[in-house]
Structures are given as structure tokens and as C-alpha cells.
Amino acid sequence: MFRSLLAVRQSGQQQRSMLRTSVRMIRTFKQEEQPRLRINSAAPNFTAPSTQGQLNLHEYLGDSWGVFFSHPADFTPVCTTELGAFAKLKPEFEKRNVKLIGLSAEEADKHQTWIKDIEEISSLDKFSFPIIGDSSREVAFLYDMVDEEGFKNLNKGIVATIRSVYVIDPAKKVRLIITYPASVGRNSSEVLRVIDALQKGDSKGVVTPINWQPGEDVIIPPTVSDADAKTKFGEFKTVKPYLRYTKA
Known part of the structure; x- marks a missing residue:
């Protein structure tokens, strides 16, 4: 009888221990x-x-x-x-x-x-x-x-x-x-278009305008002077001093 009660008590202790362990394992996201x-x-x-x-x-x-x-x-x-x-x-x-x-x-x-x-x-x-x-x-x-x-x-x-x-x-x-x-x-096509734009920008040092697609003109960043743009890109079209298009 004593052994049976001890076994029940030990089983209960094990279950409580497992429960405490389980609770500790629950992730608290802060x-x-x-x-x-x-x-x-x-x-x-x-x-x-x-x-x-x-x-x-x-x-x-x-x-x-x-x-x-x-x-x-x-x-x-x-x-x-x-x-x-x-x-x-x-x-x-x-x-x-x-x-x-x-x-x-x-x-x-x-x-x-x-x-x-x-x-x-x-x-x-x-x-x-x-x-x-x-x-x-x-x-x-x-x-x-x-x-x-x-x-x-x-x-x-x-x-x-x-x-x-x-x-x-x-x-x-x-x-x-x-x-x-x-x-x-x-x-998914837009994600592909963004990849094309990012890779074009990285490789050519340019940025892309609204709705840009491969093969279309790109924009020369304002940080590049006209003289440097001429050397780097050749011909370009100036719409505004800060907006210049070129082929890439």
C-alpha cells in the first residue's frame, strides 16, 4: 500500500515537473x-x-x-x-x-x-x-x-x-x-521587376523611374555632375537639372 501511494506521489511530482518544464519552454515574444x-x-x-x-x-x-x-x-x-x-x-x-x-x-x-x-x-x-x-x-x-x-x-x-x-x-x-x-x-512579376532594377542600379550606378522595365531609359543620380555623366554614360537627355535620362 505504501509503495502504491509513493508511486502515485512520484508520478504526480513527475507530471508537475514536466508541466513546469513545458511552461518554461513556451516562447514569450517581447x-x-x-x-x-x-x-x-x-x-x-x-x-x-x-x-x-x-x-x-x-x-x-x-x-x-x-x-x-x-x-x-x-x-x-x-x-x-x-x-x-x-x-x-x-x-x-x-x-x-x-x-x-x-x-x-x-x-x-x-x-x-x-x-x-x-x-x-x-x-x-x-x-x-x-x-x-x-x-x-x-x-x-x-x-x-x-x-x-x-x-x-x-x-x-x-x-x-x-x-x-x-x-x-x-x-x-x-x-x-x-x-x-x-x-x-x-x-510576382513586380518582385522580378524590382530585382532587375536593383541589379541595373548596382551594375551601372543609375536609378530607375516609375514603372521602369528592362530596356527603358534610366535616370542619372543628381550626385553625378554633367561632366562625369558625359564621361560615364555618353549621351544623356536633361529634362530638369536634377532629372537626366540616359541609356544603360
Whole structure:
């Protein structure tokens, strides 16, 4: 009888100990500890499970550009169409030395089933870039992916605003940040256009005007004098002293 009572008491103690351990393991996200990403911030590195195994962001990107975009959950309608659209454009991104990385705030194993739906809906032969599993929301926190209300729910349920896009250059700098509301689908062609504009600017020392497309005229930065512009670009058209167009 004594042994039975002791066993029950020990079992109860073990359960309470496990409960205390479990409580200690619950992540408390604090706004004052959250990184603030800005244009030209270093892209935070992380290692996380993905549909292609453990993925270290910086190692995966290597000397490539990266487009890193996130989703609040698997089997969500808008996100399903977006992943399919990016997958179809993957060859175009590869021509520009860009790697794609998705993220969804659920387990990586679950993503594998979701991928079958993406392939079916978007008529893909094979979905071929990794989707990170972020069920803990640690990466969502690290990259500041949620709005004010979403932050309050970061530990529970679907957080509808884990819908961000980051363009990362080979130096691991963040060059573009766009966060979309839950109701608005992304424009994959616009992300590709931004890559073209950034790469053109980096290689030629120019900036691009509104709605610029490859092959169109670019703008000479105001910091470049007319004499230097003539030497560097040859002919250019002056609309205003601060607005000069040239071929690139």
C-alpha cells in the first residue's frame, strides 16, 4: 500500500515537473527585443527545417540574391496561388542569380502535402524550391513579419499577417521589404521587376523611374555632375537639372 501511494506521489511530482518544464519552454515574444529590419539592414541568419531538409539561410544563398517570402499557414487560398506563381517564374529568377525561399508558420512535414495542391492548382510538374517550417514563429519574430494585432497572437493560432517579401543581395543586405495584408495577393512579376532594377542600379550606378522595365531609359543620380555623366554614360537627355535620362 505504501509503495502504491509513493508511486502515485512520484508520478504526480513527475507530471508537475514536466508541466513546469513545458511552461518554461513556451516562447514569450517581447516587442522591445524584436529586431527592426530596414533597407540595407543585414539579413538575420537562421537555421530551420524546410521541405528540403535543414536550411541555413546564408549558406543556402551563398553568393546569390534571394527572394524570401512568408505565409501564415498551409492550405490558405491566396498563399497557394502565390507559391505557384513564384514557382512558375523560378527559371526567370535563376537567370538573374536569384534563389527563392518560402516560409509558412507550420511544420515543414505538413508543407509536403500542401505542395501537392500547389502543383495541381498551378499545373506544375514539380515544385522545386524550399519552404521553411516556422511553427514556433521564431523566424516571423526575427524578421518582424506581423502587424500590431498579429504580434499579440504570435504564440497562438493563425497570425494572418505573416505575409512579407524580402529581397536580399549577395552581401546579405536587405534591399526591399514589402508586407501584404491577408486579403491582397502578391505580384510576382513586380518582385522580378524590382530585382532587375536593383541589379541595373548596382551594375551601372543609375536609378530607375516609375514603372521602369528592362530596356527603358534610366535616370542619372543628381550626385553625378554633367561632366562625369558625359564621361560615364555618353549621351544623356536633361529634362530638369536634377532629372537626366540616359541609356544603360
